[in-house]
Amino acid sequence: MNLKQLSELLGLSQTTVSRALNGYPEVNEATRERVLQAVKETGYRPNKAAQRLATGKAGSIGLVMPTAPGHQSDVHFGEFLAGLGEEAVRHDFHFVIMPADPDDEVAALRRLAISGNVDALFVAYMRGHDPRLAMLKSLSMPYVVHGRSFGSEPDYPYLDIDNEGAFYDATRLLLQLGHTRFALMNGPMHLDFAIRRKNGVISALAERGLTLEDGCTSHALMTDEQGLLAMEHFLQLPERPTAILCSSTVLALGAIRAVNQAGLRLGEDISLIAHDDVLPLLKPESFSVPLTTTRSSLRAAGVRIAQRLIGTVKQAGPFPDQELWKTELIVRASTGPVPQA
Amino acid sequence: MNLKQLSELLGLSQTTVSRALNGYPEVNEATRERVLQAVKETGYRPNKAAQRLATGKAGSIGLVMPTAPGHQSDVHFGEFLAGLGEEAVRHDFHFVIMPADPDDEVAALRRLAISGNVDALFVAYMRGHDPRLAMLKSLSMPYVVHGRSFGSEPDYPYLDIDNEGAFYDATRLLLQLGHTRFALMNGPMHLDFAIRRKNGVISALAERGLTLEDGCTSHALMTDEQGLLAMEHFLQLPERPTAILCSSTVLALGAIRAVNQAGLRLGEDISLIAHDDVLPLLKPESFSVPLTTTRSSLRAAGVRIAQRLIGTVKQAGPFPDQELWKTELIVRASTGPVPQA
DNA sequence: AGTGGCATCCAAAGCGCTTTCAATTGTGTA
DNA sequence: TACACAATTGAAAGCGCTTTGGATGCCACT
Numbered sequence: 239m240n241l242k243q244l245s246e247l248l249g250l251s252q253t254t255v256s257r258a259l260n261g262y263p264e265v266n267e268a269t270r271e272r273v274l275q276a277v278k279e280t281g282y283r284p285n286k287a288a289q290r291l292a293t294g295k296a297g298s299i300g301l302v303m304p305t306a307p308g309h310q311s312d313v314h315f316g317e318f319l320a321g322l323g324e325e326a327v328r329h330d331f332h333f334v335i336m337p338a339d340p341d342d343e344v345a346a347l348r349r350l351a352i353s354g355n356v357d358a359l360f361v362a363y364m365r366g367h368d369p370r371l372a373m374l375k376s377l378s379m380p381y382v383v384h385g386r387s388f389g390s391e392p393d394y395p396y397l398d399i400d401n402e403g404a405f406y407d408a409t410r411l412l413l414q415l416g417h418t419r420f421a422l423m424n425g426p427m428h429l430d431f432a433i434r435r436k437n438g439v440i441s442a443l444a445e446r447g448l449t450l451e452d453g454c455t456s457h458a459l460m461t462d463e464q465g466l467l468a469m470e471h472f473l474q475l476p477e478r479p480t481a482i483l484c485s486s487t488v489l490a491l492g493a494i495r496a497v498n499q500a501g502l503r504l505g506e507d508i509s510l511i512a513h514d515d516v517l518p519l520l521k522p523e524s525f526s527v528p529l530t531t532t533r534s535s536l537r538a539a540g541v542r543i544a545q546r547l548i549g550t551v552k553q554a555g556p557f558p559d560q561e562l563w564k565t566e567l568i569v570r571a572s573t574g575p576v577p578q579a
Numbered sequence: 580m581n582l583k584q585l586s587e588l589l590g591l592s593q594t595t596v597s598r599a600l601n602g603y604p605e606v607n608e609a610t611r612e613r614v615l616q617a618v619k620e621t622g623y624r625p626n627k628a629a630q631r632l633a634t635g636k637a638g639s640i641g642l643v644m645p646t647a648p649g650h651q652s653d654v655h656f657g658e659f660l661a662g663l664g665e666e667a668v669r670h671d672f673h674f675v676i677m678p679a680d681p682d683d684e685v686a687a688l689r690r691l692a693i694s695g696n697v698d699a700l701f702v703a704y705m706r707g708h709d710p711r712l713a714m715l716k717s718l719s720m721p722y723v724v725h726g727r728s729f730g731s732e733p734d735y736p737y738l739d740i741d742n743e744g745a746f747y748d749a750t751r752l753l754l755q756l757g758h759t760r761f762a763l764m765n766g767p768m769h770l771d772f773a774i775r776r777k778n779g780v781i782s783a784l785a786e787r788g789l790t791l792e793d794g795c796t797s798h799a800l801m802t803d804e805q806g807l808l809a810m811e812h813f814l815q816l817p818e819r820p821t822a823i824l825c826s827s828t829v830l831a832l833g834a835i836r837a838v839n840q841a842g843l844r845l846g847e848d849i850s851l852i853a854h855d856d857v858l859p860l861l862k863p864e865s866f867s868v869p870l871t872t873t874r875s876s877l878r879a880a881g882v883r884i885a886q887r888l889i890g891t892v893k894q895a896g897p898f899p900d901q902e903l904w905k906t907e908l909i910v911r912a913s914t915g916p917v918p919q920a
Numbered sequence: 921a922g923t924g925g926c927a928t929c930c931a932a933a934g935c936g937c938t939t940t941c942a943a944t945t946g947t948g949t950a
Numbered sequence: 951t952a953c954a955c956a957a958t959t960g961a962a963a964g965c966g967c968t969t970t971g972g973a974t975g976c977c978a979c980t
Contacts, residue, residue: 240935240936240937241936241937241938242936242937252936252937252938253938253939256937256938256939257938257939260938284936284937285935285936285937286937287935287936287937288935288936288937288938289936289937289938290937291935291936291937291938292936292937292938292939293937293938293939
């Protein structure tokens, strides 16, 4: 059932039927009723591809999903998607997801944009000096970046959390508890948030004349295995750190396993603060020793970005171009005073 | 840059250029080279919406993502998606994801199908007597169901794991260890896998003349909180069960917390077997007491379903219509002989 | 010389929708 | 009565691509 058939069935022109369906004012109310009724009876649905072709809009937002054989799926991605979805469903928007090798993200993003399948783009996993920014700017398609790109002019639309502030505050808390030997368990080095978090730690330490040793920084994928490995490494350093900052509760999960295996007590021998994206599976309060965290909901960020993206497409603007969300520092039991030597 | 412009630039007809690009044999090799060269220089990409409109194919598979405010995102969904993506990226396929309220899945699926945006459908979260099957059959669009629908004629293409067999085997193992008081911590009652797993448990118990008490069965969303609640409930039953079957490592996560909180020892006071979807965050061997599990990789299932779906669209068939994967029973430390009373 | 076959190429007709421009009718006004 | 004007409706031109059904040369072959 297509427009033509429907209009013939009604004895109307395609024009009028189309207008009736799309809420144009110049069609008689009685006629519109008749059309709506027929739609209900026949189950007619406009062909989106044709609509897209004719209007240039399709009610969809595009995103790239990094994937590869062996590439571990990322809980953060799923959680974020849930946020986007929560908002999208309210506006009858859908997603077009382009799976891509992590090394091929720029090209994948371009393909997605040019494909004509999407109205707006969502971009994540931002890196320092991210090459995608230049491409996005040349594209004349709305987009919002989740995160920022360290080293690039901040003249693009983004939503980010204050990563530097979060880790600055966390470090200060640990300093106040008397800790002097710090370690940072971070995400991959090229990622923007990792850079900023590290800076936060460094500048808080610097205020006390302390530095972050190279051996006390790990950069790795945010999986629990990597957390375990990193912590095992930290624990066998001659000057074992007593204060650990951790870029994700996922990493913390592994890290804590290492602490337990070493027979140490979290919150006493070792203090740990992790960043909490509010993942459903990893509630900080559910850890055997509840975790002190810097918190910011990834899902909420997804909702917000979807709002901005969809709003822009629908021209329901204007939206703030750049948002920086503060994180909350929530103190639980995994932090305590530095142990007496 | 579109086909018309490109062809004018080359002094060729759109027809020839189109053929050159799509590998038709009747175009001169020299011409094809010239076209390919021009494409490279201009960065021309065909408009997918137009291609879709003209051919009816778009290189995409559609799926519905259940979502709602407060609807907890599902790790299983993300992991499965990773599997689909791993295969899709090899064929330059993408996904169209339609977020939908869990109560609205049938309608969402229909919208997705009729939209003309997808070539094939993937359907999950199957229920007993699932109403989507009838709709899918009427659709003349390829689809594969992940799971099955208990109570419906099994005449649709699916990939499922042997849920009943898995839980039958798991129950048998516990029976051999001498357990007689069982509890089942299951997924939502209306879901197909939950029905079959329960049946597996019941039939293994029946062979020994045992039954599964109503109070010893919980049906709930597969979150760790629910696991905790269910286990707390089991533990305060007058005839406390000693053997727990658990539909997911996610549930097990909470369940074990409850066991610990009660001061009981897993694998001694309480034996537990969980179904392991091979989620990256929840490795059974990483639990403080490594978990005995029935295992089947969700991600591998995603890869396989993508293969079938894409293969069918590309007419690279034929594919088996129905696949039933066996699970592995892997014995670790969470199961032990029944404790002496 | 006449014919058929092959290799290339093109014009034009859709695919299903939106939207511009125009036509038709009925109504109020001069 | 004649005319401007609002209210409705349609015909047809795209959107950018694929594909059918010819064209056009050019060659070998009878």
